Amino acid sequence: MIDISASSEPTLAEAATRRLRQDIVGGGLPPASRLRLRDLSARYGLGATPLREALARLAAEGFVTLEGQKGFSVPPVTRAHLLDVTRSRQVVEPEALRMAMEAGGGSWEDEIVASLSLLHREITRADPGSEHWVDAYEARHHRFHRALIAACPLPSLLRFCDDLYLQKTRYRRLIEVAQQDWSHILSAHQGLSEAVLARSAEAPAQLAAHIGATAEAVLAFLGEAPSSG
Known part of the structure; x- marks a missing residue:
């Protein structure tokens, strides 16, 4: 002790x-x-x-x-909480991304490229049955999503986004141990990266859709349907 x-x-x-x-x-x-x-x-x-x-x-x-x-x-895993966290992320994270795209420079872009490369490498050696691999994948995935919004000039907004991300992680890990289409997951992150680096006006909406897709996958895994609202 x-x-x-x-x-x-x-x-x-x-x-x-x-x-x-x-x-x-x-x-x-x-x-x-x-x-x-x-x-x-x-x-x-x-x-x-x-x-x-x-x-x-x-x-x-x-x-x-x-x-x-x-x-x-420990809070239970519930549909209501998952949708609450998901919709909250869909409100605040795209706004943080808009600010990041306006303020971001070369170092911000470099980190997005580097974090995507590390995520790609982790996905190519996917081993969902290994808790060690799931931890490593989560670390790479978190780094990528942090990188997207890192140039946002509002530290409080970034902290809130990070808190919501971690809340969502408890749910995402449920599907990471299941059979996943990892090539599709990689493609989705590559597409998101390309849109952000191009400063596409559609990138924030693409991020919101990406966040929502994870919730839909979790609900499908749990045998529940997402809300139509």
């Missing part, structure tokens, strides 16, 4: 927040599972104080649910 002092608590709380978020997003802590301090302390080798602070932070971010006397738990 790590010894906790007043001066070290903020650093430990940040580490606990990061590790908990990673395990919630990645499925290491399954949807709807209880988050008991004793279990978390044994899992992470941290004391109760930084873990409580981490859980409070994650509850504020929407990654953890607090239910009165029941304590903390």
Whole structure:
């Protein structure tokens, strides 16, 4: 057990927040599972104080649910939440992309090209049965989507986009372990990259459609139909 002092608590709380978020997003802590301090302390080798602070932070971010006397738990995977996150992304991320296309320069373009290349490389060695590969693919996928909007001059908007992206990741990982048309996925990202680099006026709408397509794939995997609204 790590010894906790007043001066070290903020650093430990940040580490606990990061590790908990990673395990919630990645499925290491399954949807709807209880988050008991004793279990978390044994899992992470941290004391109760930084873990409580981490859980409070994650509850504020929407990654953890607090239910009165029941304590903390991982939010369940639900259709309503998936559509909420998806539609929120479809509102804010295309706007961040518009700003990025207006402000972006050579280094922004270079990162889009580089991140697409890394994503392409990861897709060519797809191994959905490997949790290690899914983690690697997710890292490449996240880097690409971050790169698209990185030149947006509003840091708060970028942080919000990133939070929504991570919320969506819990759902996307459901279909990454299933049989996927990886060539189609690569083609979709290549097309999006080309539209953005060309500063196409259609690129924001293309991004919104891309975000929506993922939600439709998840709902199909879960045997549900998307809302017509």
